[in-house]
Amino acid sequence: MSTGTRLVIVGGSDAGISAGLRAREVDPSAEVTLIVADAYPNFSICGIPYFVSGEVGDWRNLAHRTLAELEATALQLRLDTRVTSIDVGGHRIAIRTADGATETLDYDRLVVGTGAVPVRPPIDGLSTLGPADGVHLLHTMDDTFALTGSLERSGVRSALIVGAGYIGLEMAEALTTRGLTVHQVEMLPEVLPTVDVELGALVRAELTDRGVQVHCGAAVTAVARTDARDSDGARLHVTGTGPAGEPVGWDVDVVLINVGVRPDAALLVAAGATTGPRGAVIVGEDMATGLPGVWAAGDCVVTRHRLAGVTYLPLGTTAHKQGRVAGENAVGGTARYAGSLGTQVVKVFDVVAARTGLREHEAVAAGYRPVSSTTVANDHKAYYPGAQSITIRVTGDADTGRLLGAQLIGRRGTETAKRVDILATALFHGMTVADLLTLDLSYTPPLGSPWDAVQMAAQVWVAQHAPGRPMTDADSASSAA
């Protein structure tokens, strides 16, 4: 019988799996048990839109690893099992299996990665309608199967998506790809509210070009079942208010709510954990919760942002990194989470939208004095066929010249996703905008410019906001065009 540390992990998504794998890597004697609420450990939640669209034919391919691969690493998994309470002093958890049986499980160390749950907006009818009526939230594989069940019903031709954030936009593409007429309703003035409105407008243009009917500044207030004979065959009637407060309404077959997530912190809170922004559990850079022997990671905890401090910023990339830190430390390690920059990218049809760091209002809140410039630069030399423009908005600090953030909108094939990563790497090191010009970046006419597009954007920022500041070198905005 093994004498290794008994590590129990609550949660089988990015944070939990990463914690388990890392713990076994650091301490191969550790006995690691994962308690997974459903039957789908280690699934790529980010991949759900591509299964719904039909681009991923078999949902099983959404697994980062199969159950067999996970078990080959000696992780023990208990599927369809929920943790109902943590007895911190007793080093034990209470669990309930799918058949309703309850038991307790002792642990030496505990990692909690319960993730997040979808926000339910205050819409009349939402509490009584559900998947059987064609009204869906989307966060788990079970949610996914419920949605595809609705979509596969005969006569389904239209959908309304509440929310135009990352998942809402990906779902607009997915449902359009399936052949549905899609209405996308966003309460804020522009889609993709995580970027500035001038950039979000470029995403909206792509949605509109692809036939999505976008309604910004509109609030959905009620969903109701309708008599199909009165509404062109549609099953649901959605009502709300338009930008000027006027009543608006849509008849659709399916309603999908995608207005974000909130931390699923109930288990840890009940055990005595402290919460911070948005109700997420406060952890240190070591992912310790403050509860003896309990670490936590992923969408249920706060994230330290390298420029903005402690915040709530649920992202899969972050969950992977935090999970690894938690897993390593739970078996005696001294790892530290290095912090997030909020780097994100989304593909919406053929548009790619990315950001890293802070936008102006976020930078102000974090104590900086941000100023921004927007540049449109080609992804490669214009003389080589296929050049496409990338819109790059750079935000820097007016006092220090420090790079604070960047937002990019390009098209597929423009390497926009990895261009934001160049800027994320520069941000990680606290570079000034001007010093971006000292980076030795690659160039060949079919793939770039002697000054890369991100450096052209830096040149424009410097010219507009720091013309008198000494630089290592610089160029005019047009010099590498």
Place this chain on the structure above:
Amino acid sequence: MSTGTRLVIVGGSDAGISAGLRAREVDPSAEVTLIVADAYPNFSICGIPYFVSGEVGDWRNLAHRTLAELEATALQLRLDTRVTSIDVGGHRIAIRTADGATETLDYDRLVVGTGAVPVRPPIDGLSTLGPADGVHLLHTMDDTFALTGSLERSGVRSALIVGAGYIGLEMAEALTTRGLTVHQVEMLPEVLPTVDVELGALVRAELTDRGVQVHCGAAVTAVARTDARDSDGARLHVTGTGPAGEPVGWDVDVVLINVGVRPDAALLVAAGATTGPRGAVIVGEDMATGLPGVWAAGDCVVTRHRLAGVTYLPLGTTAHKQGRVAGENAVGGTARYAGSLGTQVVKVFDVVAARTGLREHEAVAAGYRPVSSTTVANDHKAYYPGAQSITIRVTGDADTGRLLGAQLIGRRGTETAKRVDILATALFHGMTVADLLTLDLSYTPPLGSPWDAVQMAAQVWVAQHAPGRPMTDADSASSAA
């Protein structure tokens, strides 16, 4: 009459133009005169293969800026004019115009950007044969027109390219695109000798797939005109030795020599400048030559490599940056060139090959103890259609864990060019390989992975070469696959 500094710049390519533009930017009173040896100032030499291929229809589009655009910045250009000597003490240069007239020109400050000239390998016949015979070197626009003249002759069906470096490979693609049968002869064991042979082999596979006949380990020793009746109509007979020293020969219509460049330093050397590696002029980080009032930049000078020290590394990106520093300092500035990492990328048909930093033998020469790992990672999640692999070879220091360099081979559409730039930015900041895992890089299934491909490669390096070293976080090689 202006009382501004009289700045004279020798050379109208990347370094010279960048110097002129920057000087005018910093000191709008400066009188800037560029002496340009030919009629093509500010042309993109890197774009020549795409004009030869036919992808760029009008050679004028290869100009980064038109003559009118340059003159609009108040730069004065003297085209088709050569500088024959510099009188450093007298602050004056002697010039010769296209019609043979000579004159002198006074200056207050001088920037020299004479660039490089193609290396002429020791091949019998090369000194007597030229463009009229179908034998070409390729460095200037005049060279380009001579080559396209040869290619447009009737009956031209085949070409032999001596050398398989960046330009040689791009020309193999260009001539294949034009419909020619192309032989590519490389003396070294593998094409693209600037990357390790296991990676160069991937480039060779693409060449072969596209019909290029590649002959590695083969040396061309002679080129001769031939009687067309004896050689299937071809005009030139090329002979040499194969990998085992055996005689080899080819009958072709055109021979193109692309075996690299050497600095065109004669003018500065005659004026008393000191030379370093490969005969390039030694300059400081301020691009000063040591000759009073004389700065130099670009392919005619040495380059400080941030990891390897002073070397010769002629690249357009570097010429732009050095030129800007020289121009700024020539009008009283205090700019410093931040150094190169030798970041490079080339597209060969649908393969993209990139590198940054040092390969093992270069790292050894620079005093490091390099160890490397090669990883094959998908550009994005495998479940999303179109995933393609990228081969990433990471080199790090065995003692310190410091990242020393990386080489990447991917296909078009895999964002390989900007992935090398993430690594270049990390290298710039002296990151360890393990710390690459702390970078907050972007992720969406169609464009990446929760751990980006470059981070997967870092994980493999850490597992192979630094398994016991503490890390902020880490993952197994397969964990994000």
